[in-house]
Amino acid sequence: GEIGEEVRVPVVRxxxxxxxxxxxxxxxxxxxxxxxxxxxxxxxxECWTEGEFGVVVAEKGWARWxxxxxxxxxxxxxxxxxxxSFSDARVLPWRTNRxxxxxxxxxxxxxxxxxxxxxxxxxxVGGDGGDLKVERGxxxxxxxxxxxxxxxxxxxxxxxxxxxxxxxDEDWE
Amino acid sequence: GEIGEEVRVPVVRxxxxxxxxxxxxxxxxxxxxxxxxxxxxxxxxECWTEGEFGVVVAEKGWARWxxxxxxxxxxxxxxxxxxxSFSDARVLPWRTNRxxxxxxxxxxxxxxxxxxxxxxxxxxVGGDGGDLKVERGxxxxxxxxxxxxxxxxxxxxxxxxxxxxxxxDEDWE
Numbered sequence: 001g002e003i004g005e006e007v008r009v010p011v012v013r014x015x016x017x018x019x020x021x022x023x024x025x026x027x028x029x030x031x032x033x034x035x036x037x038x039x040x041x042x043x044x045x046e047c048w049t050e051g052e053f054g055v056v057v058a059e060k061g062w063a064r065w066x067x068x069x070x071x072x073x074x075x076x077x078x079x080x081x082x083x084x085s086f087s088d089a090r091v092l093p094w095r096t097n098r099x100x101x102x103x104x105x106x107x108x109x110x111x112x113x114x115x116x117x118x119x120x121x122x123x124x125v126g127g128d129g130g131d132l133k134v135e136r137g138x139x140x141x142x143x144x145x146x147x148x149x150x151x152x153x154x155x156x157x158x159x160x161x162x163x164x165x166x167x168x169d170e171d172w173e
Numbered sequence: 174g175e176i177g178e179e180v181r182v183p184v185v186r187x188x189x190x191x192x193x194x195x196x197x198x199x200x201x202x203x204x205x206x207x208x209x210x211x212x213x214x215x216x217x218x219e220c221w222t223e224g225e226f227g228v229v230v231a232e233k234g235w236a237r238w239x240x241x242x243x244x245x246x247x248x249x250x251x252x253x254x255x256x257x258s259f260s261d262a263r264v265l266p267w268r269t270n271r272x273x274x275x276x277x278x279x280x281x282x283x284x285x286x287x288x289x290x291x292x293x294x295x296x297x298v299g300g301d302g303g304d305l306k307v308e309r310g311x312x313x314x315x316x317x318x319x320x321x322x323x324x325x326x327x328x329x330x331x332x333x334x335x336x337x338x339x340x341x342d343e344d345w346e
Contacts, residue, residue, distance in 0.1 A: 025240055027200070043248050044236070052331030053239055055203050055258060062235030066226055067198055085228060092216070106226055158225030162289055 011155040027056040030064040037126040073153040080112030109150035123148030200229040203237040212297040244328040253285030282323035296321035
C-alpha cells in the first residue's frame with residue numbers, strides 16, 4: 001500500500017545527448033551493485049576539479065566513472081558522492097510500473113550521510129551478503145537498522161530511444 | 174622562420190560551459206607534463222563506455238580525468254588516447270603570441286602512433302629526463318629521432334572569461 005505515498009528522491013530521465021543541456025557536468029566514481037559494500041567503500045571519496053579545464057582529480061585511482069549533468073542533488077554532493085549502477089530498477093522499493101524490470105538505473109548516493117533519519121528517505125544497504133539494495137527509511141527503522149551505507153539523493157533513468165519522448169520533463173515520483 | 178608554415182594540429186578553445194554544445198563527450202585520462210614519460214606510459218590505455226549511461230570503464234584505475242566534447246580528433250582516438258596538461262603553452266614549438274605564456278593547455282595525443290612520420294606533424298617527446306615536450310616532426314627527424322611518445326592530435330585552450338569572446342570559432346593555426 002505504498003502507492004500515493006510521498007517519495008523524497010528525485011528520479012530523472014537522462015536525455016539523449018545527456019550532457020547537451022548541462023552548462024556544467026559532474027564526474028562521479030561508479031560501483032556495480034554486485035560489488036557490494038566493499039566496492040562502495042573502496043570508491044574514491046575525495047574528488048575535486050583542477051584548473052580551467054576542470055580536470056577531475058581523485059584521491060586514488062578508480063576504473064569506472066560516469067559523467068552526469070550537474071543536477072542540483074549531484075552538484076551538492078561532497079566527498080561521499082558515489083554512483084551505483086543497477087542492471088534494472090527492481091531494486092527500488094516503490095516500483096509500480098513495468099519499466100522497472102526493463103531499465104538500468106544509476107543510484108546516486110552520499111556515503112557521508114549514513115544515518116537512517118527520514119522515514120520517506122531512501123538508503124543504500126548491503127543485502128545480507130548479496131548485492132546492494134535500496135530501502136525506504138521506514139522499512140529500515142522497523143527492523144532496527146539505524147545506519148545505512150549512504151543516503152540516496154537521485155535516481156537516474158537512461159535516455160529513451162524515441163526522439164518524441166525527449167520533451168518529457170523530469171518525473172518526480 | 175616558422176611563421177606562415179602550415180601546422181597540422183587543430184587548436185581549439187574550450188567554451189564556457191565546455192560541453193554545453195556537445196551531444197557526446199569523451200572522458201580521457203590525464204597526465205601532468207611533470208610526470209614525464211613514466212606518467213604517459215602508466216595512464217590506462219583501454220577505456221570504453223558501458224551501457225546506456227555511457228559509464229566509462231578503464232582497464233585500470235586512474236586518478237586524473239578530463240571531460241571533453243567529442244571533437245573529431247578526440248572521438249577518433251583508440252586505445253592510445255591520452256591528455257597531457259601543461260601549465261602554459263610555451264611548450265608548443267610554433268609559439269608566436271603572448272598568450273602562450275599565459276594560458277594552460279591540454280595536449281591530446283595518441284600513444285599508438287609513435288612513429289615520427291610527418292614533417293609538419295607534432296609529437297610528444299620526453300625532454301632529456303625533464304618534462305614532456307611537443308616537437309615538430311621535421312625537428313625530430315633532423316636529430317635522427319624516429320620514435321616519439323605519441324602523435325599530437327589536438328591542442329585545447331581554456332575557456333575565456335569574457336562572454337563576448339565566446340562566439341569566436343575554433344582557431345586552426
